[in-house]
Amino acid sequence: MELRQLHCFLAVAEELNFSRAAEKLNMTQPPLSMHIQNLERELGFPLFYRNNRHVELTAAGRQYYEEVQEILDRLNRAGEHAKQAHLGEIGTLTIGFVGSATYDILPAMLRDFRQLYPAVHVKLHEMATPLQMEALQHKRIDIGVVRPPVNDSTLQMKLISSSPCLLAVPKGHPLTDSRTLTASELSSYPFVMLSRQTWAGLYDEILARCRPSICQEALEFQTVLGLVAAGLGIAVVPQAAMNLHTQDVAYLEVEGLPAAAMGLAWRKDSHSPLIDAFIRLATKQNGK
Template identity: 45%
Template sequence: MELRHLRYFIILAEELHFGRAAERLHIAQPPLSQQIRQLEVELGFQLFYRTKRKVQLTEAGQLFLGRCQDILQQLEQAIQLGQQAHRGEAGHLRVGFVGSAAYNVLPPILRAFRSQTPTVTLELQELTTDQQLRWLQEGRIDIGFVRPPVKGSTIHSTVIFQESLIVALPESHILTTQTHVATKSLFQESFILFPRSLAPGLYDPIISLCRQAGFSPQIAQEAIQMQTIVSLVAAEMGVAIVPASLQNLQRQGVVYKTLQEETPTVELALIWRVHPSPTVQRFLEIAGSNWQPDPVNQDCQQG
């Protein structure tokens, strides 16, 4: 039995007329009659009562019709799902991201992706850069938002966002009265930093900025999440130099200030494995052409 036999049967059951059914199928009437007889022989039961004046479904044919329609409907759905998966519009996508990405590129990209590929299930996992590199190689995520640099012959990457640095101060700090803060005025401060081992692409520009101002920062505390760093600043544990988009994270007790000097830029990059799936390719297309950064106030604000 072939699928075309089922289609012939369904069309004839809908028309109950061999001539009209043959016309819909774009075949001659005698081959259609022959195909239906062969199907009945293979099934072992009669599908139609035939007279010179009419064609009528048997009781067995009526029951068989319902199941055949279900089969062809499921087949159409399977074909559509396969086509969507081929276009990267169906399936499951596991996305890793550093916490700071949630305050710039991540929300608009996710909105665009969900709007254009609503049948793809997204699984999000907040991870440090080194964790994402490991998870990507292990196949535990499909794509990631990380702080460069990225090393590894099996990993591809592209920078999608660059931004300057600002300083986060406790609201009681004397420097909060200034419009812009000179980096050198922070030389006696205790700093809260992200560990270098987890994100050298963020740690190194901060250290470089301080050294250009004539000092090495005194590190009082390290934290692996940006939210934690800002919370420690609010607790007056120290100050922090952070990416400018972090001012989107408003936290009571924290004031963000721009720095007087031109700062190094810090980057965010997308990473993925070689030979990406169609869904990953679709995500990369949307990320590269359809996102716009959420607005960040030009003047840093108090949280």
Template identity: 35%
Template sequence: MELRQLRYFAVLAEELNFTRAAARLHISQPPLSLQIAQLERELGVRLFDRNNRRVALTEAGEAFLNDVRLTLGRLSDATLRVRDVDQGAAGRIEIGLSGSHFLGPVPTLIARYTKRYPQVSVLLNEMNPAAQLEALRGHRLDVSISRTKVDDDVLQSMPLWPDPVVVALPRDHALTDRKRLALQDLMDEAFVVLRQETSGFARALGQACAQAGVALKIVQTVAEVPAQVALVEAGLGVALIPRSACRYVGERIAVRPLSVKVGDGMVYAVTHRQNSRRALDSFLRAALEIGQEQGQSPAGD
């Protein structure tokens, strides 16, 4: 049984006229008659009662028509779906990110992307940065939203949007009377820091402080930026955090820009070089749109 025969049968069942059915199918009448006869022989039943004046479905033909319509409908749906997958409009994306990214443009990106591509399943995985890179290398994630650029034989990075490092201070801190701070101004401060063993961003901040001659006096080490903000608010110390993390703190803490850029101040999409998911391509295009709205380069304040 061929798919062509099912299509021929469905059209003839609708037209109940070989001449009209052949015209719809853009074939001549003899091939249509031949294919219907072959289909009936294969099934071992008559699908049509026909004579010189009329063509009518048999009871078996009516039952077969219902199943054929379901089959052709499913095939049509499958055809559309596979084309959507090929064009990046359907499929599945596994995204790894730290919790602090929810304070930046990521929620807007996800909402816009899922509205534009409702047939793509977007799964968000909150993981520490080191675990994200391991999952990327093992093809368990499709993309990592990261503040650390990674380019090697396996992974590659694409800049998305600026998110410069700023200083978070308790509201009553003496340094809040300054509009901008240098790392050297923090020489004697107690720091709340991220764990360097799981975060390339944290290691980069530590290296920047060391290069500036600032030996960090660490009072607390935490896993996520929101925890840093909470401890700064409680007065335990100061912290170097991404500017996006200050979005919802309001008057709870004081935030001051740095006089010199620390790191490159960018957020990246890190992907596996051999990831061929088309949905990932459409996601990255949407992320770049958000990045263009946020600005092409990190702002100073």
């Protein structure tokens, strides 16, 4: 059975006239009749009652017409859906992200992506960068919004933003009276640190530049800033963290603090148009 035979059958069933059906299909009548005869032979029963003046569907033909029409409609939809998937317009995109991305670049990226690709289902999973690396390797997520560095030869990373870090101190802290500060002057103050398991790169840079006296560690910046507000210590945080705590925390510029970078990571062997579309949008949005 060939797809051409099914199209011929539908044309005859809709026109109930071989001449008009042949014209509709841009073919002559003899090959059209041959297609119908071959189809009936393969099925083992007649689809039409016909004579020189009249063509009518048999009971089997009417049933066959309904189901063939549904099959061909689904086949046409399948082709359209496949084209949309090829263009990255439909499907599912699973994104991992560090928590700090939600008060930095992630909300705008997601909002714009959903506007451009409303038929794409976006699944989100909050997780630290090391866990995203593992999830990417095991194909549990398609793309990660991560904090560099990414030291994995199977993954590709693109830097999409970088901003200076600030020093967060409790309101009224003596350092707020300082006109200029350098990172090396902070070693005598107690530090609240974001855990190394959350962001190893920043943790190591703070150790190298500030030589801090660590009094407490936390897994999220929101917790870090809450502890700073409570007076437990000072902390080095990304500039975007100012969106979280302003009432009881002051933010100071300090010379020599590291920058806070954000990147996208994905598997090098990925060939998904959805991943490509998200990377293009994020790159354009952040001017990288």
